[in-house]
Amino acid sequence: MGIRTGAQYLEALKSRKPEVWLNGKIVESILDEPYFNQPALEIAKLYDMQHEPAYQEDLTVVCEETGERMATSFLMPHNYEDIMKRSKAFEVVARQTFGLMGRTPDFLNTVVTSLAQNSWFLRKYNEDWATNIENYYKHLRDNDIFLTHAIVNPQNDRSKNSHEQADQFTHLGVVEERAEGIIVRGAKMLATLAALTDEVIIYSFPGFAPGDERYALAFAVPIDVKGLKIICREPVQDGTRSTFDHPLASRYEEMDALLVFEDVLVPWDKVFLYNNVEAANLLYPMTGIAEQPAHQSGVRGYIKLKFAVEVACKVADSIGADQYLHVQRDLGELIQNTEVIRSLLRTAEREYTITEQGEARLNPVVLETIRGMMPDMYPRTIEVMQAIGAGGLLMMPTEADFLSEELRPTIDRHYGGRAGIDAEARMKIFKLAWDLCGEAFGMRALQYERYYTGDPVRKRAIFYNKYKKDHALDLANAILAKEDTVKEPQTN
Ligand SMILES: Cc1cc2nc3c(=O)[nH]c(=O)nc-3n(C[C@H](O)[C@H](O)[C@H](O)COP(=O)(O)OP(=O)(O)OC[C@H]3O[C@@H](n4cnc5c(N)ncnc54)[C@H](O)[C@@H]3O)c2cc1C
Numbered sequence: 001m002g003i004r005t006g007a008q009y010l011e012a013l014k015s016r017k018p019e020v021w022l023n024g025k026i027v028e029s030i031l032d033e034p035y036f037n038q039p040a041l042e043i044a045k046l047y048d049m050q051h052e053p054a055y056q057e058d059l060t061v062v063c064e065e066t067g068e069r070m071a072t073s074f075l076m077p078h079n080y081e082d083i084m085k086r087s088k089a090f091e092v093v094a095r096q097t098f099g100l101m102g103r104t105p106d107f108l109n110t111v112v113t114s115l116a117q118n119s120w121f122l123r124k125y126n127e128d129w130a131t132n133i134e135n136y137y138k139h140l141r142d143n144d145i146f147l148t149h150a151i152v153n154p155q156n157d158r159s160k161n162s163h164e165q166a167d168q169f170t171h172l173g174v175v176e177e178r179a180e181g182i183i184v185r186g187a188k189m190l191a192t193l194a195a196l197t198d199e200v201i202i203y204s205f206p207g208f209a210p211g212d213e214r215y216a217l218a219f220a221v222p223i224d225v226k227g228l229k230i231i232c233r234e235p236v237q238d239g240t241r242s243t244f245d246h247p248l249a250s251r252y253e254e255m256d257a258l259l260v261f262e263d264v265l266v267p268w269d270k271v272f273l274y275n276n277v278e279a280a281n282l283l284y285p286m287t288g289i290a291e292q293p294a295h296q297s298g299v300r301g302y303i304k305l306k307f308a309v310e311v312a313c314k315v316a317d318s319i320g321a322d323q324y325l326h327v328q329r330d331l332g333e334l335i336q337n338t339e340v341i342r343s344l345l346r347t348a349e350r351e352y353t354i355t356e357q358g359e360a361r362l363n364p365v366v367l368e369t370i371r372g373m374m375p376d377m378y379p380r381t382i383e384v385m386q387a388i389g390a391g392g393l394l395m396m397p398t399e400a401d402f403l404s405e406e407l408r409p410t411i412d413r414h415y416g417g418r419a420g421i422d423a424e425a426r427m428k429i430f431k432l433a434w435d436l437c438g439e440a441f442g443m444r445a446l447q448y449e450r451y452y453t454g455d456p457v458r459k460r461a462i463f464y465n466k467y468k469k470d471h472a473l474d475l476a477n478a479i480l481a482k483e484d485t486v487k488e489p490q491t492n
Pocket residue numbers: 103149150151152153154155158189190191192256444447448451452453454455457458
């Protein structure tokens with residue numbers, strides 16, 4: 001089949017009925033649900049762009065195996081040119097959604113592509129796991145499937161491992177083996193966009209201990225598989241708010257969900273790892289499933305940061321506040337932050353290495369530096385935006401107020417900005433800012449940058465420990481090696 005159109009994606013959504021819970025009810029029809037309709041159209045647009053002449057060369061490549069076009073995010077990177085093709089494709093997608101949708105199809109395409117490119121690792125443990133992931137990759141690539149993923153155990157008792165929780169199936173684990181596959185039970189989080197996807201892949205961050213065998217697993221199932229409950233969080237928009245009042249929240253709501261598996265059958269050919277604590281713990285360090293999606297996340301995060309910084313600049317400019325020195329200082333800092341991330345991305349891409357198996361990977365230290373800095377830089381941007389917009393962020397008439405003939409002249413008189421910025425223009429800018437720095441939509445977007453790649457505290461600590469192990473601290477050691485020992489003062 002090759003690349004899908006938006007219509008084909010929406011048709012597939014219509015043809016299924018996953019068990020999606022929203023506000024205490026099962027959603028009867030995803031596309032008829034106002035909370036989901038606009039975000040689904042935004043995803044459909046990304047599929048359509050694959051066919052548009054302006055984007056096709058960036059978003060797709062011809063698959064060597066099938067001769068058909070496939071999404072560029074399915075391209076297995078072997079050299080710098082492949083890396084940069086993927087980078088461009090990530091950027092085109094991110095620009096379309098202003099970086100606000102983190103789990104667009106390209107994200108998990110990179111995860112599965114990397115798993116398949118590193119099937120040698122799974123083959124060390126089990127021939128079938130390797131064959132299964134290779135076939136799954138081809139299935140996704142050739143049918144242009146949209147995946148969600150859930151790789152974190154729910155927060156029950158973080159001081160205990162999965163097998164030590166009060167209930168053995170609070171966390172997702174295997175109940176039994178059958179001739180046709182494994183039966184899985186328990187929960188996993190935090191599946192972003194689950195309701196709008198075709199299938200789900202489960203794997204885990206490392207951290208398994210002996211005794212956790214039943215939880216050490218990786219597999220994929222269709223999103224409407226029998227026994228899977230998708231429990232959505234409270235929406236950040238009601239699906240009916242106007243694009244004037246909420247230009248971002250009304251478009252880019254990326255619904256997150258807890259996945260609860262109630263005795264779901266996973267056929268053997270969709271099992272990628274099972275009952276093996278060592279393999280589950282080594283999956284991240286030994287394959288590229290940290291670095292390859294981190295490339296997508298780095299590019300997307302850069303676009304989101306740049307977008308938020310530009311909105312902050314617009315807020316300041318629209319009310320003449322950027323005439324003040326401290327506002328210029330703060331905005332200068334934000335712009336420099338975007339330049340830091342852009343430069344780090346280019347460095348990580350240029351300083352790629354080729355693995356023994358021929359996979360081109362970005363410099364992991366630089367990539368991890370991006371991931372370490374974004375949880376500080378993005379919230380800082382939001383903080384500056386709040387400080388510059390100040391009370392004006394609360395003093396905004398709604399679209400309905402603008403439409404009132406009686407009120408309109410008053411609005412036009414009192415809500416305008418500096419010379420050249422009328423009330424409507426200023427409110428458009430401030431409403432953009434409020435979606436980012438005040439609304440639940442913006443707080444979720446901020447929480448995403450803090451946590452999408454794991455707990456930033458432990459990630460920085462892991463980074464430090466690995467750096468200390470891998471780097472000789474040569475400069476400090478060079479001076480310490482000089483013979484500056486304590487000497488008794490010379491007395492005559
Ligand atoms: C908006 C959003 C979207 C996301 N989308 C997805 C998605 O699509 N798919 C997916 O799989 N995941 C997704 N994630 C989940 C993400 O992977 C997790 O949130 C992340 O790994 C952090 O884990 P946690 O939330 O369970 O926090 P926890 O690990 O529970 O951390 C909570 C607090 O406890 C501390 N803590 C917990 N355990 C320890 C420990 N062992 N040692 C020291 N300190 C500890 C942490 O420092 C932190 O302060 C998303 C997250 C967010 C916020």
